Amino acid sequence: MSRVILASNRLPVRIDSSGAAVRTTGGLASALAGARLQRESIWVGWSGHALEDVVDLDAERRAFQKLDVQPVFLDRQDVNGFYEGYSNSTLWPLVHYLASRARFDESWAEAYFRVNRKFAEAILDVAEDGDRIWIHDYHLFPLAGMLRESGRDLTIGFFLHTPFPSSDILRILPERKRVLTGLLGADLIGFHTYNYLRHFRSALLRVLGVESEIDSLWFGDRQVMLRVFPIGHDNAGFSEAMDQHEFRKVLLAHAAVLRGRKLALSVERLDYTKGVPQKLDAIRRYLADRPDKREEVAFVIVAVPSRQGVDEYDQLTEEVQRQVGAINGAYGAVGHAPVQFLHRGFPQVELAALYALADVCLVTPLIDGMNLVAKKFVACQRPDAGFEPGVLVLSEFAGAAQELSQALLVNPYDEAGVAEAIDQALGMDLEERRRRIDGMRPRLLSNDAGTWARRFVDELDGCSSARTGIEMEDVLPVADRLADALERGTRALLVLDYDGTLRPFTRAPEDAVPDEALLGLLDRLGRTQGLHVALVSGRPRSFLEQHFGNIEATLVSEHGYRWRIGGSSIWTLVQGEIDVSWKDAVRPHLEQAVRLTPGSHIEEKHVSLVWHYRRAEPEFGTWRAHGLLSELTEMAANMPVTVHHGNKIVETSSILVSKGTAVEMLVQRWDPAEVLVAGDDQTDETMFALEPSLPFHSIKVGTGSTRARHRTDIPGLRRLLEALDRRVAS
Numbered sequence: 230m231s232r233v234i235l236a237s238n239r240l241p242v243r244i245d246s247s248g249a250a251v252r253t254t255g256g257l258a259s260a261l262a263g264a265r266l267q268r269e270s271i272w273v274g275w276s277g278h279a280l281e282d283v284v285d286l287d288a289e290r291r292a293f294q295k296l297d298v299q300p301v302f303l304d305r306q307d308v309n310g311f312y313e314g315y316s317n318s319t320l321w322p323l324v325h326y327l328a329s330r331a332r333f334d335e336s337w338a339e340a341y342f343r344v345n346r347k348f349a350e351a352i353l354d355v356a357e358d359g360d361r362i363w364i365h366d367y368h369l370f371p372l373a374g375m376l377r378e379s380g381r382d383l384t385i386g387f388f389l390h391t392p393f394p395s396s397d398i399l400r401i402l403p404e405r406k407r408v409l410t411g412l413l414g415a416d417l418i419g420f421h422t423y424n425y426l427r428h429f430r431s432a433l434l435r436v437l438g439v440e441s442e443i444d445s446l447w448f449g450d451r452q453v454m455l456r457v458f459p460i461g462h463d464n465a466g467f468s469e470a471m472d473q474h475e476f477r478k479v480l481l482a483h484a485a486v487l488r489g490r491k492l493a494l495s496v497e498r499l500d501y502t503k504g505v506p507q508k509l510d511a512i513r514r515y516l517a518d519r520p521d522k523r524e525e526v527a528f529v530i531v532a533v534p535s536r537q538g539v540d541e542y543d544q545l546t547e548e549v550q551r552q553v554g555a556i557n558g559a560y561g562a563v564g565h566a567p568v569q570f571l572h573r574g575f576p577q578v579e580l581a582a583l584y585a586l587a588d589v590c591l592v593t594p595l596i597d598g599m600n601l602v603a604k605k606f607v608a609c610q611r612p613d614a615g616f617e618p619g620v621l622v623l624s625e626f627a628g629a630a631q632e633l634s635q636a637l638l639v640n641p642y643d644e645a646g647v648a649e650a651i652d653q654a655l656g657m658d659l660e661e662r663r664r665r666i667d668g669m670r671p672r673l674l675s676n677d678a679g680t681w682a683r684r685f686v687d688e689l690d691g692c693s694s695a696r697t698g699i700e701m702e703d704v705l706p707v708a709d710r711l712a713d714a715l716e717r718g719t720r721a722l723l724v725l726d727y728d729g730t731l732r733p734f735t736r737a738p739e740d741a742v743p744d745e746a747l748l749g750l751l752d753r754l755g756r757t758q759g760l761h762v763a764l765v766s767g768r769p770r771s772f773l774e775q776h777f778g779n780i781e782a783t784l785v786s787e788h789g790y791r792w793r794i795g796g797s798s799i800w801t802l803v804q805g806e807i808d809v810s811w812k813d814a815v816r817p818h819l820e821q822a823v824r825l826t827p828g829s830h831i832e833e834k835h836v837s838l839v840w841h842y843r844r845a846e847p848e849f850g851t852w853r854a855h856g857l858l859s860e861l862t863e864m865a866a867n868m869p870v871t872v873h874h875g876n877k878i879v880e881t882s883s884i885l886v887s888k889g890t891a892v893e894m895l896v897q898r899w900d901p902a903e904v905l906v907a908g909d910d911q912t913d914e915t916m917f918a919l920e921p922s923l924p925f926h927s928i929k930v931g932t933g934s935t936r937a938r939h940r941t942d943i944p945g946l947r948r949l950l951e952a953l954d955r956r957v958a959s
Contacts, residue, residue, distance in 0.1 A: 231268070231359045231360055231363075231384075231690075231693070231868060232268060232269045232270060232271065232357070232360045232361070233268060233269075233270045233271075233360070233361045233363055233686060234270070234271045234272075234273060234352055234355065234356055234360055234362045235270060235271070235272045235273065235274075235363050235365070235621065236272075236274065236348060236352060236362065236363065236364045236365065236369060236372060237272070237273075237365040237366060237368075237369070237852075238255060238275055238276045238312070238316070238365075238368035239274050239275055239277055239367065240272060240274035240275065240277065240293070240294055240298055240300060241257070241272060241298075242272075242293065242298055243272075243277060243697075244276070244289055244292060244618075245294075248284075248285070248288055248289070248292060249292055250289075250292040250293050250295065250296050250298065252296070254616070257365060257390075266682065266686055266702060269297075270297065270386035271297050271298070271299055271352050272297065272298045272299070273298075273299040273300075273348065273352050273354055273355070274298075274300070274303075275299060275300070275301050275303055275312070276289070276293070276300040276301065276302055276303075277633070279303065279305040279308050280302045280303060280304040280305070281304060281305055281522075282637075283302070286302070291935065293383070293670075296875065297877075299352075299354070299355050299384075300351075301344075301348055301351045301352050302687050303347070305338065306465075307340050307343065307347075309340070309800050310334075310336055310337045310339065310340025310341065310344075311337075311340045311341050311343075311344035311368075311422075312368070313539075314334060314337030314340065314341075314687075315337035315338055315341035316337075316339065316341065316367065316368045317335055317536070318331070318332045318337070319331055319332060319337060319402070320336075320367045320368075320370075320402075320926045321367070321391075321732075322399055322557050323394055323399065323401065324367055324389075324391045324392055324393065324394050324404060324724065325391065325392060325394075325502045325595075325596045326392065326395070326398055326596050326898075327501070327502065327595075327596075328398050328401055329691055330501065330541075331401065331427055333403065335662070337884055338373055338404050338541070338852065340544070341371075341404075341897070342371060342404075342407065345350055345369060345370075345371045345372050345375060345411075346375055348369060348372050348375075349372055349375035349376050349390045349501070350378065352372075352376060353376070353379055353381065356381060356383060356384070356804055358381060358382040358757045359382055359383075359384075360383055360384075360691075361383075361384050361386065361686065361689050361690065361693070362376060362383050362384070362385045362386065363386045363387075363388070363685070363686070363689065364385065364386065364387045364388070364415070365387075365388055365390065366389060366390045366391065367390075367391055369387075370408045370411055370412055371407060371408060371410075371411025371412075371414075372387075372411065372414075373385045373387050373411060373412060373413075373414035373415035374410055374411035374412070374413065375411065375414070375416030375872060376414060377414035377727070378414075378536060382688055383417050383691075383729075384417075384692055384693040385414060385415045385416050386415055386416065386417040386418075386685060386686075386688075386689040386692070387412060387415040387417070387418050387419065388418075388419040388420075388458065388685060389419070389420055389421075389425065389598070390416075390421075390598050390599070391428045391598040392421075392424075392425050392428075392596055392597070392598050392628070393420060393425040393426070393428045393432075394428060395428050395431065395433040396428065396432040396434075396435040396436065399428075399432045399436070400432075400435065400436060405432075405436050406436060406437060408534065409433060409436055409437055410437065413433075413439070413446075413448045413453055415453060416451070416452075416453060416454065416689070416692040416693075417453075417454045417456060417562060417685075417688055417689050417692050418453060418454070418455055418456070418518070418746070419455070419456050419457070419458040419688075419914055420455075420456075420457055420458070421459050421460060421598050421599045421628040422457060422459065422628045422631050423457050423631075423697045424631075425598075425628075426455055426456075426457055429455070430443075430455070431848055432849070433446065434552055434847040434848055435847050435848070436617070438736070438847065440851065441455065443455075443506075444456065447932040447933075449942070450930075450932065450942060451881035454692055456688060458681055458684055458685050458688075459599065459628065459629075459631070459676070460599050460601070460633055460678060460681045461601075461604060461673065461676045461677035461678045461679075461680060461681045462601045462604040462605045462608055462673065462677060462678060463601075463605075463677070463678050464608055464673070464674055464677035464678065464679070465677070465679065466577060467577065467581050467605060467608055467609060470577045470578045470580075470581040471581050471585065471609065471611065471614070473578055475578050476578050476581060477493070478580055478631065479495060479579050479582040480582040480585060480586060480614065480615075480616075483534075483582055483583065483586050484616075487586075487641065489744070490524070490526055490527045490565075491525060491526045491527070491588040491589070491655055492526075492527055492529060492583075492586055492587045492588050492589070493512075493526055493527065493528045493529070493587070493589040493590075493591060493651065493654075493655070494529050494531070494583055494584070494586075494587035494589065494591065494606070495528070495529070495530045495532075495590070495591040495592070495593075496530065496531040496533075496580065496583070496584075496590075496602045497531075497532060497533070497592075497594070497602060498532070498533045498535045498536045498930065499532040499533060499534060499542065499545060499546060499549070499572070500535050500536075500542070500545075500904075501538075501541070501542075502594055502595055502596055502597065503546055503594045503595070503597075504593050504594050504595040504641045505530070505532065505545075505549050506545075506548055506552060507593065507595065507641050507642060507644070507647075507920045508531075508591060508593050508641070508647070509549065509552040509553065509556065509568070510552075510644045511593070511644050511645075511647035511648045511651065512528050512556065512567070512568060512648075512651070513552075513555075513560075514560075514644050514645060514647075515648040515651045515652060516556065516559075516560040516567055518648060518652075518877060519652060520601070522652075522655070523562070523565075523567060524562055524565050525562050526567070526588075526655060527565075527567070527569065527708075528567055528568045528569070528591075529568075529569045529571065529583070530549075530553075530568065530569065530570050530571065530950075531571045531573075531575060531580075531583070532549065532570065532571065532572050533573070533574045534546075534572060534573065534574075545570065549570065549628060550570065550572075551567050551756070553570040553595060556568050564821060569690050569775050577610065580605070580956040581605075581609050582607075583612065584605055584609035584610070585609045585614040585616060585853070586614075586616055587606065587619045588617075588619045588620070588655065589619055589620050589621075589622060589623050589651065589654045589655060590602070590603070590606040590619060590620075590622065590653075591622050591647075591651070591958060592606070592621065592622065592623050592624060592627060592629070592840075593622065593623070593624045593639060593641040593647060594624050594626065594641065595624070595626060595641055595642070596626045596627075597624070597626065597627040597629075597700075598628050599627070599628040600624075600627040600628065600629045601629075603621055603623050603627065603629040603633055603636070604629060604633070604673050606619070606621060607621060607633065607666060607673055607781050608670065608673050608674060608677075609905055610666045610670065611639055611804075616722070617659055617662065617663075618659075618662045618665075618666040618667075619654075619661050619662065619666070620636075620637060620654035620657055621633060621635075621636035621637065621661055621665075621669075622635065622636065622637045622639060622647070622650045622651060622654055623638055623639070624638075624639060624640075624641045625638045625639065626640075626641065630651055632669075632672065632673075633669050634939060635664075635665040635666075635668040635669050636651045636665070636669070637653060637654055671770055673750075680854075697929055702939050702940055702941055702945075703945075704928060704939050704941045704945060704946070704948075704949045705941065705948065705949060705952050707905060707926045707928070707949060707951045708950075708952040708953040708956065709952075710722070710903055710924065710926065711760070711903050711905060711926075711953055712956035712957055714901075714902045714903040715757065715758070715759045715760055715957055717902075718757045718759065719759065719901070719902035719903070720761065720899060720900065720902055720903075721759060721760050721761070721901050721902065721903045721904070721905070722755065722760075722761050722763070722895060722896065722899050722901035722903070722904045722905070723760060723762045723763065723905050724763045724765055724892050724895065724904070724905065724906040724907070724916065725762070725763070725764055725765070725859065725906075725907050726765060726766060726888075726907060726908035726909060726912075726913050727764055727766040727768060728741055728766065728767070728768070728876075728909075728929045729876060729908075729909035729910060729930065729931065729943075730907055730909045730913075730921060730943065730946065731743070731907050731943070731946070731947075732746060732943070732945060733749070736843055736844070736874055737843070738841075742776055743776055743777070747947075748777070748780055749777075750947075750950055750951065751764075751777070751780050751782055751950075752779075752780035752781055752782075753954055753958070754950065754953065754954055754957070755780055755781030755782040755795060756781045757957045760957065761783065761795065761895075761899050761901065761957075762782040762783070762795070763782060763783040763784075763785060763795075763868045763891075763895055764777055764782055764783070764784050764785065765782040765789065765888045765891055765892065765908075765916070766784075766785065766786065766788075767787060767788045767837075767880075767912060768786060768787075768795070769786055769787060769834055770784070770786040770787075770800055771793055772786075773786055773793075774793070776778045781795055781796070782795050783795040783895065783903075784890070785803070785891050786819070787836055787837060787882075788799075788836075788837070788882060788886055788887060788888050788891075789803055789886050789887050789889075789890055789891035789914050790802065790803060790807070790834070790835055790836045790883075790886045791835070792891065797820060803890065803891055803894060804885065804890065807835075807836050807883050807885050807886060808869070808883075809835070809836055809867070809883060811868045811869065811870055811881075812833075812838055812882075813840055814864070814865075814868070815861065815864075815865065815868075815870070815881050816831075816838060818857065818860060818861060818880075819831045819838055819857075822853060822879075824858050825853065826845050826849065826850060826853045827841060827845065827846070828842065828843075828844035828845035828850070829841060829842040829844070829853075830848065831851065834882075836883040836886045837880055837881060837882035837883065837884055837886075838880070838881050838882075839878050839879070839881075840854075840857060840879045840880075841877060841878050842854055842877055842878070843877035843878075844880075849933045850877070854874060854877075854879050855874075857879050858872060858874050858879050861879065865881065869883060869884045869885060870882060870883060870884055871883075871884050871912070872912045873912065874911075875910050875911065875912070876910065880912075887912070887915040888908070888912055888915050888916045889914060889915030889918060890915070892904075892906060892916050892919060893919065893921075896921055896923075901923065902924070903921060903923065903924045904921065904923060904924070904925045904926065905923075905926045905928065906919075906926070906927050906928070906932055907927075907928040907946055908929070908930065909929070909930040909931045910933075913929075914936055917929070917935060917936040917937040917938075918936050925936065926939065927939065928940065928946065928949075929941075930942060930943060930945075930946055931943075
């Protein structure tokens with residue numbers, strides 16, 4: 230069975246004072262430990278301290294490797310730029326939709342990509358062909374692409390533990406293209422919720438121009454799968470904690486301290502994304518509105534310290550402490566402070582006891598990828614704990630809100646609304662509380678962290694066993710077949726589409742002009758004895774004449790409407806005059822689409838009308854194109870036309886004109902012994918569908934379903950033509 234190589238910013242181990250590597254506890258480490266993947270695994274990550282602080286590097290490396298860990302050592306400059314700088318000061322606020330907090334520094338970006346390259350090298354040092362690589366979180370956005378560049382046989386997955394921001398926010402990032410392109414090196418990309426997946430798809434379209442389906446996309450010759458994997462809590466760890474004798478002791482001790490007061494619990498890392506100041510504003514509002522309840526409830530805020538020594542976080546701590554003091558000063562009484570602020574971490578047993586005892590759990594982040602506190606609270610509300618069930622008050626902006634619909638969902642920015650939810654939760658009757666908890670617990674217990682990890686790895690295995698990439702063939706043998714025919718003194722016909730076949734698409738179609746090397750190559754082939762070259766394109770004759778008018782080739786414009794036979798300067802109709810009276814019915818629909826879609830325009834050809842939307846807002850243009858396609862298909866059902874959705878176009882053209890018809894007439898005219906046709910889109914399928922009696926080599930350039938017998942990409946086709954050129958010139 231293949232191994233799993235896990236890559237994350239931090240390792241699940243640390244070096245203790247004796248120099249030994251010991252396991253640490255943490256959300257990701259606990260999740261994967263509980264998954265019981267039953268296969269060999271290696272963890273790659275940063276050692277957690279600067280290289281300058283390592284006393285004996287070789288000894289530390291050996292200590293790590295005893296635990297199947299591959300450390301990445303970073304010097305202080307890399308730590309500051311990669312971790313403190315780009316990851317935490319640039320990416321962290323952006324992925325949490327807090328663009329005003331993001332700071333940008335070119336040296337941070339350089340360190341970020343440099344460190345990701347070090348991660349790639351560390352992985353490749355231990356990876357074997359067939360291994361599964363599972364990359365975690367925003368610290369390592371570009372890593373999959375760097376691994377893909379190696380050409381190794383690796384199946385790569387990426388999971389994002391934070392939200393993915395809207396495209397409007399991501400586009401603020403100067404390195405946005407490098408980040409997204411790096412992510413697309415993965416075979417499988419996972420998110421907590423569908424909203425984050427949707428934002429990712431939108432960013433791909435707006436930033437890279439890459440279109441996608443709901444659950445997949447094609448990037449080059451590979452299919453990248455997109456999935457939603459909501460992470461679960463460490464159910465095994467909390468269950469074990471609640472079964473310990475210590476749990477009952479702690480539980481009873483906390484209950485005694487409360488002396489009958491209701492417990493409103495909040496547990497979080499002290500980070501500006503968690504909305505602690507806003508939560509305190511709501512608590513203040515509740516205490517002000519309900520003076521009769523002030524001594525009946527204890528608000529306990531467990532805030533785990535985060536990034537101590539960083540000014541922004543130190544200021545947040547001071548702000549929270551001031552708010553707590555002000556609330557207690559205004560609404561406290563002798564022997565009772567309404568709010569207790571506990572600025573430290575707690576052992577799992579103590580947390581489990583607090584969750585089990587809580588009458589209300591306040592989980593109100595401003596934005597959160599998932600938030601496992603909400604799930605831990607619900608899971609610890611076990612009937613055998615001996616206390617009545619509590620109520621979950623949950624921010625609608627936490628990923629968990631999509632799963633925990635029986636919680637009281639709140640807007641954390643709505644001070645009055647959160648205060649009202651607190652009041653509702655504290656006053657809720659027992660039957661309603663039990664119904665809500667019982668509605669959430671079974672799902673959480675069956676979808677815990679272990680289940681999440683196994684699902685991801687199983688899906689990653691599926692990416693390896695399934696054909697997630699379209700294999701681009703070595704089509705050079707076709708060049709040999711054509712060259713052999715020419716050497717025998719027989720004729721050969723070469724029929725080539727242009728856009729997307731010989732030249733990549735560009736944002737502005739007028740910029741997609743042939744380079745000098747391509748023109749020289751086509752001209753030499755066209756002058757070869759016995760070889761006839763034809764360019765069959767959707768372009769108008771003016772474009773073909775301007776750019777290919779001086780080479781020895783037949784030029785066929787507008788998908789087969791007019792042609793200029795090689796050696797002639799006169800354009801003639803391929804089949805004679807075509808009835809295009811249908812244009813009068815189609816044109817108003819395209820004009821309406823132009824009026825409603827800024828950046829779009831109509832191109833009119835002799836036998837077709839084309840609506841272009843390459844310069845339109847990407848998502849809106851695509852949405853409008855699908856609507857127009859449906860509208861035209863239905864409207865033109867009884868007309869002699871075909872309607873197709875091409876690359877940023879919707880085209881309506883005469884059914885009597887096709888590239889396939891043009892190729893048939895070229896074959897009749899030239900009488901070749903061998904034929905090669907190459908194209909990339911739906912209009913080229915009429916060529917691929919031909920079944921002449923002579924040897925016929927059809928080549929699809931790019932992805933997508935096809936009738937062609939062979940498949941390659943643009944560089945692959947160029948290599949074929951160059952190989953043919955070398956053969957016939959020798």
